[in-house]
Amino acid sequence: MFVNIYILSANSYTVDFVVKLKEDTSAVMKPFVTSTSGIFVFLLTLVPWSNGKCKEAGSRPEMNLNVSYELPSFTAETPVQNTVLYQHHIYVGAVNKIYVLNESLHSVFVYKTGPVLENPDCAPCEDCKHKANQSSSTWNNNRNMALLLETYYEDQLISCGSVAKGTCLRHVIHANNPADIGRDVECMYLKQVFDESGQCPDCVVSPSGSKVLVIEKDRFVNFYVGNTVVNSSQQDHSLHSISVRRLKESLDGFEFLTADSYIDVLPQFRDSYPIKYIHAFEKDHFIYFLTVQKESLDSQTFHTRIIRFCSLDSELRSYMEMPLECMYTEKRRKRSTGQPNEVFNILQAAYIGKPGAALAREMNLDMNDDILYGAFAQSKRDSSEPSHKSAVCLVAIKTINEFFSKIVDRQNMKCLQHLYREDSKYCSKRVSVHDVIEC
Ligand SMILES: *[C@@H]1O[C@H](CO)[C@@H](O)[C@H](O)[C@H]1NC(C)=O
Ligand SMILES: *[C@@H]1O[C@H](CO)[C@@H](O)[C@H](O)[C@H]1NC(C)=O
Numbered sequence: 001m002f003v004n005i006y007i008l009s010a011n012s013y014t015v016d017f018v019v020k021l022k023e024d025t026s027a028v029m030k031p032f033v034t035s036t037s038g039i040f041v042f043l044l045t046l047v048p049w050s051n052g053k054c055k056e057a058g059s060r061p062e063m064n065l066n067v068s069y070e071l072p073s074f075t076a077e078t079p080v081q082n083t084v085l086y087q088h089h090i091y092v093g094a095v096n097k098i099y100v101l102n103e104s105l106h107s108v109f110v111y112k113t114g115p116v117l118e119n120p121d122c123a124p125c126e127d128c129k130h131k132a133n134q135s136s137s138t139w140n141n142n143r144n145m146a147l148l149l150e151t152y153y154e155d156q157l158i159s160c161g162s163v164a165k166g167t168c169l170r171h172v173i174h175a176n177n178p179a180d181i182g183r184d185v186e187c188m189y190l191k192q193v194f195d196e197s198g199q200c201p202d203c204v205v206s207p208s209g210s211k212v213l214v215i216e217k218d219r220f221v222n223f224y225v226g227n228t229v230v231n232s233s234q235q236d237h238s239l240h241s242i243s244v245r246r247l248k249e250s251l252d253g254f255e256f257l258t259a260d261s262y263i264d265v266l267p268q269f270r271d272s273y274p275i276k277y278i279h280a281f282e283k284d285h286f287i288y289f290l291t292v293q294k295e296s297l298d299s300q301t302f303h304t305r306i307i308r309f310c311s312l313d314s315e316l317r318s319y320m321e322m323p324l325e326c327m328y329t330e331k332r333r334k335r336s337t338g339q340p341n342e343v344f345n346i347l348q349a350a351y352i353g354k355p356g357a358a359l360a361r362e363m364n365l366d367m368n369d370d371i372l373y374g375a376f377a378q379s380k381r382d383s384s385e386p387s388h389k390s391a392v393c394l395v396a397i398k399t400i401n402e403f404f405s406k407i408v409d410r411q412n413m414k415c416l417q418h419l420y421r422e423d424s425k426y427c428s429k430r431v432s433v434h435d436v437i438e439c
């Protein structure tokens, strides 16, 4: 089995087609767990190739590091934020542009998304040119905050940018010319921004950072959104930290199913407690988000958390969080005695996949088990900025679920202070065990 890897670096302008990796040569790490004074800390341990595996792997003939590969690559004119692979094309969301690349990474189409002239009196997608000379008008670069594929209703690419209140455009992908994403483009926004309850279901992404998961559920398409919400960028209080919304069948916008289809960081903590949403995925009726945030409201140190809720829970009653830690221990036996040597506290990227035979054996898993592969970095002191030190840690999804279940079973749940007030119904008696564990 081989996987193709497209490397996308947030600070670079390039998309590289990289070496084909043989799955079985993946690094082997084992998860383990400790329980300290009532709080579950979930630890992923990097077993340091104690049995000499790392050296072995390094010296394998097929891993000659001297070889320089001639690989196709593409360099965008503006920084790249997102990529989507669909059939034989790669759609690349960058500042002010969406590029369509063919399989050999040649740009075959460019759709311009910015800069956008914005004025407080112009609605998203409204032509604002007649207000160009007003002092309140500004030209803004459009960063791509989400690039999504939706194939349930029709093949379409959905792009959401940092302008226009976080609304999205849909680009129909025509089967006879899938590269031409400029032929059929519609704004996913209704003329009236706010609905009766003062919400803006069409305002999807935050200019400060977003992670969006699109899933077909019971003949509807749900959008699960994690947004970094900070005061300075908070547009009309219309953005939510975690939300579930449904794509309307008319495809021209979204709707919240209930008035409780979102959870927000409490306003007083928004500036001091930013949450970065790094990755989102679905497995077996659960939605997961991986975040980087401060360890607690009064901590300056950042760590990684995993969030889980049921995919059909439109009121987010089953919402839970748990820390996730990637650490390196020098020798396996030190686990019981000493401190971990190094902790890689902040997740940078993640991937869900199956193990190869050797990895499954090493981790005592079935080859059908799903594994979370996470690339973690050590942060700079009291910062969410990564340093140069990084590691890849793996953990089975079923192990993550076992720990969520243990937290519930042992009644070890604590109120999430950044989300709920002390007197919230969710803090006194948040959920029934059944709600959380089964979906
Ligand atoms: C790799 O390059 C170094 C320096 O040029 C050389 O010393 C070494 O023998 C090379 N290794 C292999 C496996 O070719
Ligand atoms: C991609 O486009 C380039 C330039 O048009 C062309 O030379 C190349 O053959 C195409 N590659 C594929 C896989 O279609």
Ligand SMILES: *[C@@H]1O[C@H](CO)[C@@H](O)[C@H](O)[C@H]1NC(C)=O
Binding pocket: 129, 130, 131, 132, 133
């Ligand atoms: C804006 O100002 C320029 C120069 O003053 C003028 O040529 C242009 O017609 C004006 N545009 C509008 C829409 O008023």
Ligand SMILES: *[C@@H]1O[C@H](CO)[C@@H](O)[C@H](O)[C@H]1NC(C)=O
Binding pocket: 231, 267, 268, 270, 271
């Ligand atoms: C953020 O906004 C909320 C509500 O608008 C306000 O209560 C809070 O004080 C603000 N925080 C900061 C740090 O400005």
